Structures are given as C-alpha cells and as structure tokens.
Amino acid sequence: MTTAARGRLARRGPGPYVIGAGAAGAVAAGLAVGSGQPIVLVAGLAGLAGAALLVLDERWAIGTLSAFVVLHLAEVATDFHGAPSLLQPLIGVLLLGVAARWAATGTRPSGIGGAVLLVGAYVGVAVGSLLFAAGPVDPFADAQVLLKDAGLAIVAGLLLSRASSLRVAAWAMVAAGGVLAALSVFQFATGTYGSAYGGLAQSSVEQIVGTYDDIRISGPIGDPNFYGQLLVTILPLALDRMWGERRLLLRVAGGGAAALISAAAVLTFSRGTAVALVAVLVMMALVYRPSLKSMAAVALAGALAIPFLPPGYTERLLTLSDVGTVQGSTDASIRGRTAELTAGWLMFADHPLTGVGYGQYDENYQDYVAGLGIELRSEDRDAHSFYLEIAAETGLPGVLAMGAVLAGAFVALRRSRRSFEAAGLDGPARTSRALAASLVGFLITALFLHHDYSRPFWVIVGLALAMPALASREASLAAEAAPEEVTA
Numbered sequence: 001m002t003t004a005a006r007g008r009l010a011r012r013g014p015g016p017y018v019i020g021a022g023a024a025g026a027v028a029a030g031l032a033v034g035s036g037q038p039i040v041l042v043a044g045l046a047g048l049a050g051a052a053l054l055v056l057d058e059r060w061a062i063g064t065l066s067a068f069v070v071l072h073l074a075e076v077a078t079d080f081h082g083a084p085s086l087l088q089p090l091i092g093v094l095l096l097g098v099a100a101r102w103a104a105t106g107t108r109p110s111g112i113g114g115a116v117l118l119v120g121a122y123v124g125v126a127v128g129s130l131l132f133a134a135g136p137v138d139p140f141a142d143a144q145v146l147l148k149d150a151g152l153a154i155v156a157g158l159l160l161s162r163a164s165s166l167r168v169a170a171w172a173m174v175a176a177g178g179v180l181a182a183l184s185v186f187q188f189a190t191g192t193y194g195s196a197y198g199g200l201a202q203s204s205v206e207q208i209v210g211t212y213d214d215i216r217i218s219g220p221i222g223d224p225n226f227y228g229q230l231l232v233t234i235l236p237l238a239l240d241r242m243w244g245e246r247r248l249l250l251r252v253a254g255g256g257a258a259a260l261i262s263a264a265a266v267l268t269f270s271r272g273t274a275v276a277l278v279a280v281l282v283m284m285a286l287v288y289r290p291s292l293k294s295m296a297a298v299a300l301a302g303a304l305a306i307p308f309l310p311p312g313y314t315e316r317l318l319t320l321s322d323v324g325t326v327q328g329s330t331d332a333s334i335r336g337r338t339a340e341l342t343a344g345w346l347m348f349a350d351h352p353l354t355g356v357g358y359g360q361y362d363e364n365y366q367d368y369v370a371g372l373g374i375e376l377r378s379e380d381r382d383a384h385s386f387y388l389e390i391a392a393e394t395g396l397p398g399v400l401a402m403g404a405v406l407a408g409a410f411v412a413l414r415r416s417r418r419s420f421e422a423a424g425l426d427g428p429a430r431t432s433r434a435l436a437a438s439l440v441g442f443l444i445t446a447l448f449l450h451h452d453y454s455r456p457f458w459v460i461v462g463l464a465l466a467m468p469a470l471a472s473r474e475a476s477l478a479a480e481a482a483p484e485e486v487t488a
Helices: 003-012 015-035 038-056 058-071 073-081 087-105 113-132 139-159 163-190 224-244 248-267 271-288 292-308 313-322 332-350 361-369 386-422 426-445 455-487
Strands: 202-209 212-219
Touching: 038 058, 038 087, 058 073, 058 087, 058 139, 058 163, 058 455, 087 139, 113 139, 113 386, 113 455, 139 163, 139 455, 163 212, 163 224, 163 248, 163 426, 163 455, 202 313, 212 224, 212 248, 224 248, 224 271, 224 426, 224 455, 248 271, 271 313, 271 426, 332 361, 332 386, 361 386, 386 426, 386 455, 426 455
Parallel strands: none
Antiparallel strands: 202 212
16 A cells, blocks of 8 residues: 555545445344344354454455365355355455445555456356357356356455565464364364364265275365365465564464474375475475474474374375276275376367366266276266366366466466565565465375365465565555655
C-alpha cells in the first residue's frame, strides 16, 4: 500500500470495512438460522465476528484461506458434521473483503494477471476437452470442481498485498500442517484408531507389502497417499520458519512442526511421499546451507530413528524398484499402478489433441485395461499420475497449458526472490525459495497421484504468481522509507 493510499484510508475511516463485515456476517447468520442445523448456527454466529476480521485485514483473510485448505475443512465439515459446504461462503466473504479494501484505499488489487491468464488458459482447455468426450458425460460436476480449485489461485493472489501477508500465509499452512501431523503421531503412538478426531485424523488397515497389512494414517483426506502429498508440500515452509525466523520461540515452533510433519509423512507408508521427503530435505539443505553441526545432528537423528520405523516400512520402500514390472511376484499395488499408467498413456496416444475429456479417465479405464493382461480390476480407476491424467484427459493442449502454469510459477518465484534480495528483504526472499521447494515436493508426489486433492497446490501457485507484484511493491516501500531513515 502506497503512502497516498494510506492517506486515503485514514480520511475515509473504517466505514467500508464495517459495512462489508456487517453484510457478510448478516448473510452467514441468516443462512445458519434458516438451515436449522445447530453446528451451522454456531458457525454462522461465529461468522459475525470472523467475517469482520476477514474483511478488515487481508492477513486474517489469507491466513484463514491457507489454514482452511490445509485442514481440508470443507470436506471434514460436510462428511463428518453434516454441515453444508463452507468453501463458497468463505470465498464470498474473502472477495467481499477485497472489494471493501479496494473501496476504502482506492488501490486496485494487482498481481493476479498471471494467474488469470495461465490458470484461466488451463481451465479453458480442460473444460473445452469435454466437447470431445467419447461417451455421455455430465460436464458440470467436473468443471465446477476445477473452477473452485483453480479459482483459489486467483483468490490467494488477490489477498497477497504485503510481505506480512505472505508471512501469515506461510505460518497458517505450517500451523495447520503441524496440528494435523501432531494428531496423526498421537493417534499412532496411543493406538486410538477408533477415533477420527473430528475427521482430522482418519486411518485404515491397508496392504503394506505382500500379504502384510497394517494401519496407514490418512489425516483429514482419508487417503494416506494424498495425505502424504499434503504433508510434504507443507514441510519446506516449516523448515523455512525454523531457519528464517529471528525469535527463538518461533524457530522452535517451526522446527517442531517440521519434525511432526516428517514423522507423520512416514506413517502414511506412502512411497511417493518418501521419495519427495528426501528430495525436499536435500533441496532445502542446499538452499539454506545449515552448519555442519546442524546437518550432523539431523543425520544422527535420522539414523537413530531407523530402528523405530513402523514394521514393513523399509520393505515397502524397496518395492519401488518393481515399478513397471508385471510379474506375478510383483506387489499387487505396483501392478495396479502399472496398469493405470499404461492405460493413461494409451488414451493419450489415441487422442493426442483432445484427450478423452476432463475427468473422464475413470470412465474409459476399463476399455483400455482389458487387453493389457497386467492387473484386471472390476471397478473404474484413476490415473495415479497427475501428468498422465492431464495428458490422457486433455491431450497435448492440456499438457502445454499446465506446463505454462508451472513454468510461470517457478519463473515468478525466481524473479521475486531476486527483487526481494536486491531490496534487502531476506525474509520474503527465503519464503520464495521455500514455496519453490513446496511445488517441487508436490510435483514429485504427483508422479504417483492424480489431481483429486490439489487445493493446496493451487493456493501455492496463486501465491507464486502474485509474488513479483508483491516484491515490486515492497521494494518501492523500502526505497520510500530509506530517505526518511537517513534524515532521522
């Protein structure tokens, strides 16, 4: 916010904020009373106060959005507590806040041009692919989900207006991830698998290796692989807080969250998560270059933890060498993944320019897997690869559009990091690196997973694409403040 904008805000006062907050709270309370559901009533009444905070200060808004997405609260509220979807009302209040702050300051939100262009292009290609779907489809359902998820990138960019907002967003994701990980570790340590802890700590008995089955924790998502993906995406931000904060208490909090997140990631038994976990740790070590003493301590802690790994964990990781094989002795899940990946490639080969239609991989799976002789499953299956799913469903245009989104995000983070460093803003510069590592962690696990739970990914993409505008504003403010400091 420029000095002139601050002056306009001071002259106009908090009126637009109060009006916006009151309107949002009134709508939330009205919906709650009309629903007749106690939990919704409580949420609606709390919304009277919460909406005011979301409208008044974008830091509350971006922190709430970040924590909401990481905690998977929309699905938890619906599936475990019978509440209606909370995502749309939240987005509505957040957008109302953006409009109110725009009216109050006269400063137009900036930094979302890249998200609108790149994310919009991918959404357009994905929805357009449904025109070429071979069978009868209901395009509205899949398109609606994609619009909601990808729209989070634009909303996140709208809320990123100052460096303190970036810090709040990072801490919100770290705190939410730390809470989930703490619940998962506690659940594992106490054996209280009968409780889902309000939907935030789910678990199930699944195959580990061969005929050995055991508990795999799955957090609020209900799937251990996607939960592992979420955790490894948050881990770089926790490490950034541990190494980047100045106050010892906050560094300890960041380190504690990182330790819990790493432990919970192991308890998912996810092989893709294990690969991404190692890659993220190496990447962050190369970026931050901790002291040899710190690295030795971490290595020692890792070595000491090996005997305490869950039974079957190392054996499960060793089955990664079987990927792509189809012998009878190969792990059943590996054979299944091989069949799914092969089917995805064949769909792309048959429809390279249009794909089979966004969200239509599962509808076409049986037609392609029947003649492979790898692993015949009677139910429809997902692609289990973010990349092959995009290729199979949207063809080459979808691959290029998503490639542009990812390239744009990494380029934006690199540009913003350099701008922050040039302005002497080391904190945001480090967070730029951490966001890049978060994207790398997601993309590694995406080799083995489809896109069903990608909301944290879209939020990080939105933050990344908005970072250059943020860096430019912060550099300008730093330059404005410099002469004042010299004069004083």
